[in-house]
Amino acid sequence: MGKPKILDLILRNLLSKPSTIEYPKKETVIEPDARGRHYADLNKCIGCSLCSIECPADAIKMTPIPPEYEAPKRNPRKLYPVINYLRCIYCYRCIAVCPTNAYVSTNEYRLATTETIYSDMLSLSTLPKKTG
Amino acid sequence: MSYKDVLNKLVGEGLLTPSGEVKPHRLIYVFESGKIRELFTKLIDLAGVEGFYVSTIVGTDLMKDGKIRLDYYVVFLPQEETIVFRTFLPRENPEIDSLLDIIPGVLSGECETYDLLGVVFKGNPALKRGFFVPKDVYEKGIYPLRKDAKV
Amino acid sequence: MAITKIIEIPYSLEIPVGPQHPALHEPLLLKVYADGEEVVKVEVYTGYNHRGIEKLAERNSFYRDIFIVGRVCGICNTVHANCYVRALEQILGIEPNNRAKYLRVLAMELERIHSHMLINAVMAEIIGFESLFMNIMLDRERIMKAKEILTGNRVLADYMMVGGVRRDINDEKKNKLLKLLNKTEERVKYYKQVFMEDDTILKRLVDVGIITKTDVLKYSLIGPPARASGVKIDARASDKYDAYDEVPFNVVVKKEGDSWARMILRWDEALESINMCKYILENLPSDGNPVPDEKRLPRRFPPGEAFTRVEAPRGELTYYVMSDGKPMPYRVKIRTPSFNNIINTANVYLGHSIADVPVILVSWDPCISCMERITVLDLTTGERKRMHLKELARGGRKWVSPRYSI
Amino acid sequence: MEKQEQVEKNRKVVEKNRDYRIIRYTPWLVHFNTGACNGCDIEVLAALTPLYDPERFGVKLAPSIRHGDILVVTGAVTKKAAERLKILYEQMPEPKFVIAVGACACSGGVFHKSYSVLAGADKVVPVDIYIPGCPPRPEAILDGIVKLLKKLEEE
Numbered sequence: 001m002g003k004p005k006i007l008d009l010i011l012r013n014l015l016s017k018p019s020t021i022e023y024p025k026k027e028t029v030i031e032p033d034a035r036g037r038h039y040a041d042l043n044k045c046i047g048c049s050l051c052s053i054e055c056p057a058d059a060i061k062m063t064p065i066p067p068e069y070e071a072p073k074r075n076p077r078k079l080y081p082v083i084n085y086l087r088c089i090y091c092y093r094c095i096a097v098c099p100t101n102a103y104v105s106t107n108e109y110r111l112a113t114t115e116t117i118y119s120d121m122l123s124l125s126t127l128p129k130k131t132g
Numbered sequence: 133m134s135y136k137d138v139l140n141k142l143v144g145e146g147l148l149t150p151s152g153e154v155k156p157h158r159l160i161y162v163f164e165s166g167k168i169r170e171l172f173t174k175l176i177d178l179a180g181v182e183g184f185y186v187s188t189i190v191g192t193d194l195m196k197d198g199k200i201r202l203d204y205y206v207v208f209l210p211q212e213e214t215i216v217f218r219t220f221l222p223r224e225n226p227e228i229d230s231l232l233d234i235i236p237g238v239l240s241g242e243c244e245t246y247d248l249l250g251v252v253f254k255g256n257p258a259l260k261r262g263f264f265v266p267k268d269v270y271e272k273g274i275y276p277l278r279k280d281a282k283v
Numbered sequence: 284m285a286i287t288k289i290i291e292i293p294y295s296l297e298i299p300v301g302p303q304h305p306a307l308h309e310p311l312l313l314k315v316y317a318d319g320e321e322v323v324k325v326e327v328y329t330g331y332n333h334r335g336i337e338k339l340a341e342r343n344s345f346y347r348d349i350f351i352v353g354r355v356c357g358i359c360n361t362v363h364a365n366c367y368v369r370a371l372e373q374i375l376g377i378e379p380n381n382r383a384k385y386l387r388v389l390a391m392e393l394e395r396i397h398s399h400m401l402i403n404a405v406m407a408e409i410i411g412f413e414s415l416f417m418n419i420m421l422d423r424e425r426i427m428k429a430k431e432i433l434t435g436n437r438v439l440a441d442y443m444m445v446g447g448v449r450r451d452i453n454d455e456k457k458n459k460l461l462k463l464l465n466k467t468e469e470r471v472k473y474y475k476q477v478f479m480e481d482d483t484i485l486k487r488l489v490d491v492g493i494i495t496k497t498d499v500l501k502y503s504l505i506g507p508p509a510r511a512s513g514v515k516i517d518a519r520a521s522d523k524y525d526a527y528d529e530v531p532f533n534v535v536v537k538k539e540g541d542s543w544a545r546m547i548l549r550w551d552e553a554l555e556s557i558n559m560c561k562y563i564l565e566n567l568p569s570d571g572n573p574v575p576d577e578k579r580l581p582r583r584f585p586p587g588e589a590f591t592r593v594e595a596p597r598g599e600l601t602y603y604v605m606s607d608g609k610p611m612p613y614r615v616k617i618r619t620p621s622f623n624n625i626i627n628t629a630n631v632y633l634g635h636s637i638a639d640v641p642v643i644l645v646s647w648d649p650c651i652s653c654m655e656r657i658t659v660l661d662l663t664t665g666e667r668k669r670m671h672l673k674e675l676a677r678g679g680r681k682w683v684s685p686r687y688s689i
Numbered sequence: 690m691e692k693q694e695q696v697e698k699n700r701k702v703v704e705k706n707r708d709y710r711i712i713r714y715t716p717w718l719v720h721f722n723t724g725a726c727n728g729c730d731i732e733v734l735a736a737l738t739p740l741y742d743p744e745r746f747g748v749k750l751a752p753s754i755r756h757g758d759i760l761v762v763t764g765a766v767t768k769k770a771a772e773r774l775k776i777l778y779e780q781m782p783e784p785k786f787v788i789a790v791g792a793c794a795c796s797g798g799v800f801h802k803s804y805s806v807l808a809g810a811d812k813v814v815p816v817d818i819y820i821p822g823c824p825p826r827p828e829a830i831l832d833g834i835v836k837l838l839k840k841l842e843e844e
Contacts, residue, residue, distance in 0.1 A: 019421055020742040023828050024835060030826075033450075035435045056343070056350035057792065065795045086795040089823035091350045091441040096449070096577040112820045112833035114695070116796075154371040154603075155589040182496065185503045187592075188618040191605045205590065205601065209500070209514070212521030214590065237503025240622050250335070264333035266768035267804045276338050276804060335803040336840020339719055342802065351799045357824065401731065421736035427735070438728045438824050610791055 035090045036107040039122040040081050043072060044102035047079035051094035051103075059087040060094060063120070069127045083119040085111055135208035138178045139215065147171050148217070158205075158214045165202070165219040169229050175206075175276040176234065184208045186231075189241035189261065191249040193223070200226045200251060230256035250275040297427040336637040340615040345371060345584055348612065350441060352602075355617060357438050358398050359595045366593040367615075369524060370444050370604040375581055383573035384526040385446035389563045390433060390442050391593075392556040396467070398596035399549040399556075403474065406546055406645050410487045415477065422470045429463045432456050446575035457564050465565075468557045475550040478543075479673035485630040488543035492631050492643035495540060502627040505607045506598020506620050508647055511548045512540035532559050542646035584608070597621055621647070715747025716838070719757030719781070723774055723810070725764030728824040729791035733761060736827035743831055746838070759786045759837070762810040765793035765800040771813050778814045788833055789816045792823040 003119040062079040065071045071078045093119040148161040188205040202215040234268035242253045247263040261270040352367045353360040404419035434440035517534045519527045535551040537544040588605040598620030605614040751757045789810045792798035797808025820833040
């Protein structure tokens with residue numbers, strides 16, 4: 001490379017903006033269909049436990065719906081899937097095999113925690129609470 | 133000499149017996165485990181050192197038959213045709229001659245097969261337990277890939 | 284220098300070798316015995332990364348294994364999954380449609396580009412050319428973005444499924460990918476020029492770690508190290524799996540056989556892969572939906588065995604899958620390229636200086652992504668020193684030579 | 690006697706300030722691979738490249754464990770690597786913190802049933818923060834580091 005080329009390079013580098021993204025002040029652009037946190041919508045779930053069988057990491061556990069929530073009629077066994085987000089590998093196999101497409105997927109990735117986190121509160125928030 | 137002629141010649145000499153194929157279209161030839169060194173020496177003579185390489189050694193524990201199956205996957209150049217050389221060993225004390233001095237490339241495969249399946253390659257000085265397997269497993273004398281291994 | 288007595292200095296490098304072969308052995312231990320500066324003996328120790336994947340695969344169902352084998356190696360996960368999925372397809376007798384085949388090739392080639400860029404960046408870092416490392420890593424982010432657009436995740440794609448792929452692309456995504464690829468092509472050409480012309484790189488890489496054609500075949504070496512020594516082995520060209528029979532590409536072969544040839548060959552292959560990706564995006568067939576309905580895939584596998592080969596970024600990767608009619612595979616055997624390339628090449632280091640050891644090791648592409656640490660043990664004083672692999676390449680010479688160059 | 694009291698007093702002050710020192714200085718990371726697939730490793734590496742540039746927070750990759758403040762553990766913790774991880778943790782100077790990156794280091798991931806894997810870094814060393822994901826994005830790793838720093842500040 002000759003010298004004029006270097007001068008050109010220096011000028012270009014002086015004028016260009018730094019390439020660093022100012023995370024976390026500025027958000028990075030994430031694809032809307034990137035695989036992030038997902039949870040079950042209990043209005044659609046029928047408690048068939050297929051996702052729990054197919055999960056490669058055994059991260060999904062079928063749990064009884066707590067009595068203070070109204071279990072939908074289509075869920076006769078009153079079970080719902082709870083995902084252990086620490087073990088989950090975000091492969092979305094559960095979403096693909098779900099017979100009722102009950103899973104809600106998001107591109108949320110900021111999951112750093114100090115203790116184990118589960119999907120139970122997110123899932124239960126889709127159900128109405130029993131009154132009285 | 134193309135790989136087909138080489139294989140036909142070896143079949144003619146009685147070293148190999150053709151028996152079916154592994155999908156997709158990989159021909160299987162069965163040989164006697166005692167004649168492995170004779171087979172591969174002849175193979176080098178016929179095909180040349182630059183005519184093939186040993187891709188993989190696959191050991192499988194066939195517990196029902198009381199046998200261990202050993203497959204040598206050999207790739208012939210320049211067509212890159214994969215041929216399977218298959219042999220059967222008894223499940224108790226499986227032993228076979230090592231190929232390390234004539235084909236150094238089998239080192240990794242032999243070490244792995246010994247450590248995980250317990251096939252002894254006679255004449256390979258590098259064999260040792262603990263190549264891959266953790267200490268608490270190999271101290272009990274367990275070979276993890278045997279079907280009756282409880283680990 | 285006149286040697287009156289031979290002093291053995293065991294240098295042990297602990298290196299997480301080969302994402303390529305993480306299945307069985309990754310952080311790897313190389314014990315290097317040196318006489319002064321000259322390497323006289325190398326031993327390989329393994330087992331730090333043995334996760335028992337082959338046994339694990341026998342205990343899980345066929346479909347769960349698709350995701351487990353993807354985690355053998357983070358950098359080559361789509362080729363691992365592709366190889367395993369194609370073995371299952373052979374057993375089942377299913378053939379995916381053309382669009383799915385093209386998309387599979389696209390995902391695998393994107394992976395090859397980012398893997399080759401990564402190892403060239405690591406090589407730049409090892410020889411102390413830090414700004415080049417940073418620049419290559421910056422441009423590699425574009426390919427990671429492309430992978431995210433295509434598969435939904437940056438690294439572990441989980442893109443392959445029996446009978447097709449798990450995501451389709453539309454025109455908007457296609458344009459985005461083309462834009463990213465065009466920008467990357469420009470930069471890759473520039474980096475190739477840097478590797479061809481820069482004095483630092485030429486002085487450290489040329490004529491280091493030469494391996495001849497005969498040795499390549501004797502030691503079962505595969506992938507870029509074999510092709511850089513003039514052996515034309517490429518599973519893409521010979522097995523013609525997926526869409527490789529329709530997508531045009533050249534197999535790059537070099538004759539020199541040294542570390543420099545291996546690195547340049549990787550840049551050439553990356554350029555070749557970019558052209559393939561562009562061809563695929565422009566000529567994507569539309570013969571039906573490439574995404575199979577995972578609920579309707581066959582649950583029962585007939586007895587049978589299949590052996591598939593695939594050209595991973597680091598060489599030929601093979602899978603052997605045997606089914607005995609039960610819901611779980613009877614035997615899964617994985618042979619990854621680094622398994623051959625690392626363990627069988629202990630003799631190449633002999634005769635080179637200690638500072639060349641990391642250079643040769645990296646030129647096999649063992650994917651040294653993280654911790655590289657070396658214990659230098661001086662037997663005469665019993666003194667122990669731990670140093671970074673990079674330090675050894677640069678400053679290790681300083682630490683060793685004063686004592687022995689008298 | 691007075692001297693001993695003074696030493697005792699000093700020790701208490703040091704212990705009280707122990708967790709704060711890290712904020713006044715810059716946290717240096719040490720990365721250890723305990724048998725990962727390198728997916729997490731390249732993301733940790735990518736998090737240190739110019740696009741994300743954590744040196745803005747003073748975060749830097751330390752070459753030796755004895756210089757490190759934060760141990761970044763990736764991988765499923767194989768039995769052979771677990772011995773090493775314990776030794777490394779003991780060699781780190783106080784105060785020390787551990788970040789588990791990826792599903793494997795958090796709780797074993799897909800390998801939790803394997804015979805040569807302990808499944809989870811918390812079985813060997815105390816973990817301060819978990820970053821789930823397979824592998825987590827570089828932003829998520831930065832996010833974890835920032836969360837750890839914030840947590841220390843609040844204490």
